[in-house]
Amino acid sequence: xxPEEIAEILKDTxxxxxxxxxxxxxxxxxxxxxxxxxEVAAFLRDDDRLQLNFLRSISAVDYLEDDKFxxxxxxxxxxxxxxxxxxxxxxxxxxxxxxxxRNDPHIPSVAHVWRAADWHEREAxxxxxxxxxxxxxxxxxxxxxxxxxxxxxxxxxGHPLQKDxxxxxxxxxxxxxxxxxxxRPIH
Amino acid sequence: MAxxxxxxxxxxxxxxxxxxxxxxxxxxxEMLVNMGPQHPATHGVLRVVLRTDGEMxxxxxxxxxxxxxxAEKIGETVAPYQYIPYTDxxxxxxxxxxxxxxxxxxxxxxxxxxxxxxxxxxxRIVFAExxxxxxxxxxxxxxxxxxxxxxxxxxxxxxxxxxLDLFESxxxxxxxxxxxxxxxxxxxxxxxxxxxxxxxxxYFEPKVHEYNLLxxxxxxxxxxxxxxxxITAQEALDYGLSGPVLRGSGVNFDLRKQPGSGYEExxxxxxxxxGEKGTVGDCWDRYIVRVSEMLESVKIIRQALDKLDGxxxxxxxxxxxxxxxxxxxxxxxxxxxxxxxxxxxxxGNGSAIPDRVKARGPSFCNLCVTEKVCEDVLLGDVAAIxxxxxxxMGEVDR
Numbered sequence: 001x002x003p004e005e006i007a008e009i010l011k012d013t014x015x016x017x018x019x020x021x022x023x024x025x026x027x028x029x030x031x032x033x034x035x036x037x038x039e040v041a042a043f044l045r046d047d048d049r050l051q052l053n054f055l056r057s058i059s060a061v062d063y064l065e066d067d068k069f070x071x072x073x074x075x076x077x078x079x080x081x082x083x084x085x086x087x088x089x090x091x092x093x094x095x096x097x098x099x100x101x102r103n104d105p106h107i108p109s110v111a112h113v114w115r116a117a118d119w120h121e122r123e124a125x126x127x128x129x130x131x132x133x134x135x136x137x138x139x140x141x142x143x144x145x146x147x148x149x150x151x152x153x154x155x156x157x158g159h160p161l162q163k164d165x166x167x168x169x170x171x172x173x174x175x176x177x178x179x180x181x182x183x184r185p186i187h
Numbered sequence: 188m189a190x191x192x193x194x195x196x197x198x199x200x201x202x203x204x205x206x207x208x209x210x211x212x213x214x215x216x217e218m219l220v221n222m223g224p225q226h227p228a229t230h231g232v233l234r235v236v237l238r239t240d241g242e243m244x245x246x247x248x249x250x251x252x253x254x255x256x257x258a259e260k261i262g263e264t265v266a267p268y269q270y271i272p273y274t275d276x277x278x279x280x281x282x283x284x285x286x287x288x289x290x291x292x293x294x295x296x297x298x299x300x301x302x303x304x305x306x307x308x309x310x311r312i313v314f315a316e317x318x319x320x321x322x323x324x325x326x327x328x329x330x331x332x333x334x335x336x337x338x339x340x341x342x343x344x345x346x347x348x349x350x351l352d353l354f355e356s357x358x359x360x361x362x363x364x365x366x367x368x369x370x371x372x373x374x375x376x377x378x379x380x381x382x383x384x385x386x387x388x389x390y391f392e393p394k395v396h397e398y399n400l401l402x403x404x405x406x407x408x409x410x411x412x413x414x415x416x417x418i419t420a421q422e423a424l425d426y427g428l429s430g431p432v433l434r435g436s437g438v439n440f441d442l443r444k445q446p447g448s449g450y451e452e453x454x455x456x457x458x459x460x461x462g463e464k465g466t467v468g469d470c471w472d473r474y475i476v477r478v479s480e481m482l483e484s485v486k487i488i489r490q491a492l493d494k495l496d497g498x499x500x501x502x503x504x505x506x507x508x509x510x511x512x513x514x515x516x517x518x519x520x521x522x523x524x525x526x527x528x529x530x531x532x533x534x535g536n537g538s539a540i541p542d543r544v545k546a547r548g549p550s551f552c553n554l555c556v557t558e559k560v561c562e563d564v565l566l567g568d569v570a571a572i573x574x575x576x577x578x579x580m581g582e583v584d585r
Contacts, residue, residue, distance in 0.1 A: 027518050027519055056427065057545070059519070061534060072517075074519045080439075081439070087441070088440040089445070090440075090445050116425065119555040150252060151252040
């Protein structure tokens with residue numbers, strides 16, 4: 001099924017929650033409002049026509065000029081062949097983009113829909129700072145609950161992939177690089 | 188302190204059945220055991236915190252990030268052509284495949300894809316499949332090593348050496364190749380490469396049979412792996428597993444069989460876990476999928492080498508590769524790596540340097556199932572399970 005048809009089905013079902021579509025791209029995608037996202041996600045997975053049962057990746061992107069973050073979910077449907085020996089086919093593939101405000105980045109978690117989202121969301125929080133609400137592996141921080149960090153240490157400050165990220169001068173007494181292309185500070 | 192000890196003692200005055208008393212006697216205290224980050228069976232710096240009750244593992248929580256090198260942040264500071272060497276260092280056992288995934292993603296995004304010559308495509312397939320064999324050989328060898336079989340490792344490395352020699356003859360490197368690059372491959376094949384590769388394949392094919400005799404059908408090996416760490420097909424899809432881990436669970440899915448993969452004209456099978464020695468989706472199934480895949484790769488390389496005849500003289504490196512400007516658009520592109528589906532998300536902004544590069548590493552995604560599979564298993568099985576998932580930490584942590 002082409003992404004356009006998937007978008008039509010979603011628009012019929014969810015109406016205004018599907019805020020935009022982008023097909024003139026190498027990465028055709030449907031834009032979904034953040035509050036409706038878990039509901040849409042469950043529909044995408046369970047609907048007989050779509051059956052998007054495989055979450056390939058979550059890519060968080062920083063749009064500094066627009067003051068927004070985007071989380072892009074790449075979904076696919078793996079379906080068995082007619083007999084057991086037939087190859088499974090990748091029938092539908094679509095990307096869903098969810099926008100969130102850069103100053104208060106909250107997107108509901110979909111880890112209960114696709115278990116694969118668990119680690120992807122932890123990574124997106126760790127490196128980009130997008131907070132996925134109701135994540136199954138949440139810890140309490142200064143501004144409420146957020147997913148547990150995964151790649152950086154638990155006490156790391158900031159989110160390295162943000163465009164305005166300031167590299168720390170040191171970490172636990174270990175001198176670090178202060179800026180890109182700059183050598184270590186002299187001690 | 189004395190109170191604490193008394194509390195854990197069975198109360199002899201309580202009215203308990205003999206079964207309950209026996210259970211209390213047998214119960215030991217739960218203990219947290221750190222497996223890793225420096226542990227020979229974790230294939231790198233993976234730390235798994237095990238909550239154990241005697242010999243039973245009640246919970247296993249993987250902790251990753253010890254090898255995090257900000258590969259994605261670096262991607263936002265260099266041109267795609269310069270980023271290729273960084274992809275080598277993600278899954279360092281399958282450098283060629285990583286190069287290929289990123290190069291193809293960028294080529295698709297910029298439209299350079301249509302200008303890639305037939306010869307380039309074939310060379311890429313030959314190297315991707317040779318690297319698949321080399322990668323599976325390491326996986327096969329170290330898996331035996333994890334379970335106490337030392338010899339297969341030496342056999343595997345002997346054969347892998349021939350492949351590394353082939354790679355060295357083509358690009359000068361033995362591990363971090365950067366051979367496949369944006370716009371083609373850095374150099375045409377060296378003299379006699381095709382003949383030497385054919386010789387290697389003739390030599391290698393019977394060796395797989397030896398491996399089967401040596402390890403696959405070894406009684407002790409089967410006892411350690413069959414019916415251990417079963418992942419059902421449903422779970423595998425839900426957790427986003429891919430590659431031999433997904434196929435070991437009986438899901439016959441391989442990106443190389445999908446339209447547009449570049450493998451349409453090649454005749455090969457996709458090995459799938461059958462539950463031959465135990466249950467579908469156990470450690471042995473995942474292991475045997477890798478061993479069988481090596482033979483399928485041999486088939487593909489043979490066909491690709493045949494097709495290479497008659498393409499001599501075609502250009503193998505497009506000039507535009509080094510001076511590409513990325514459009515203000517994005518792409519997500521996946522290929523089938525030895526460990527699963529490696530995806531790259533690339534977003535350009537009109538300049539030569541991308542806005543965002545994200546790698547979806549198959550090892551990263553496959554590792555997330557550990558917590559689920561390592562519930563209520565024996566301590567010794569944890570090494571068998573993690574080995575069968577076959578992670579490369581360079582890619583998990585990026």
